[in-house]
Amino acid sequence: MDGLVSNFALIAGVAGGQASRHVVLLAGLAGLAAGAFSMAAGEYISVxxxxxxxxxxxxxxxxxxxxxxxxxxxxxxxxxxxxxxxxxxxxxxxxxxxxxxxxxxxxxxxxxxGVAPGELPSPYLAAGSSFLSFAVGASLPVLPYLLGASSLWPAAVIAALGLFAAGALVSRVTNRTWWFSGLRQLTLGAAAAALTYGLGALIGANGL
Known part of the structure; x- marks a missing residue:
């Protein structure tokens, strides 16, 4: 969900500034790589x-x-x-x-x-799982642009479906209903993307 929300918000912000498909795609791929490596490094150091x-x-x-x-x-x-x-x-x-x-x-x-010798968590496993999880989520809004889309709408639809599905999946380990968890995640992710889109549009309109 981190990868999906952050990268879709990034793409939305760049698209809001009236950037070309090439620029939006570059921003999405850069956000995917930067975020995945950052998550992996942070998780490795933490564990x-x-x-x-x-x-x-x-x-x-x-x-x-x-x-x-x-x-x-x-x-x-x-x-x-x-x-x-x-x-x-x-x-x-x-x-x-x-x-x-x-x-x-x-x-x-x-x-x-509260620990046992020889059973401590592996920082390599933690880093690898964080990298893959972030990359999978971040790749969803990039996928339409890789397939030739030039509008934000296909990415928004895929991101919305991914957000709802991820939120619904979380309900399996909570006491919330699947639709509540799905809608909550969708609402928060959409709000982040909308705010970033608005900021991108504002900056683009003023030529900054």
Missing amino acids: ASQSELAEAEIEVERLELRRHPNAEMRELAGVFEARGVDPDVAAEVARQLSRDPEEALEVHAREEL
Whole structure:
């Protein structure tokens, strides 16, 4: 939806300025490429930073287990007690888990940090999925111009259908009806495009 809304709004703004088909197409392709690479880079940095932070916290936990094993075992027993396990049972479970340092590290990391060693998200996968998702959405309003269209209307129709379909799809994971989610996404996307079109038309009319 990001790719679809942002690139259709860009195309609408350029078309509103009475630009030629070639210029609108160039703007759409440039917006697709710039947006997709920007999303990929941003997602990569975000996920990589989160993974590096988690790895640093896991390493701190590993050092604590090595230096203060008894204290960490009592801490783990306390976690189980807080969940309603009897103190004696909690202490025994913590003792047995602590016999294997890697198993103890995994349990501590899951219970205290909410992550698990070896199961951190891949920044490459996140970047790739963001790139593809943005590119697919951004390509929809560009497609009519690639096929020879010289008017904004074919792109607007395809973008409207895409916006409604994407919004309706979101309703599968929410408690909203498909038509409400579809119309909401269509309305917001259309408003963004209309405002950008108006700005483009204003700038074009004044020869700026």
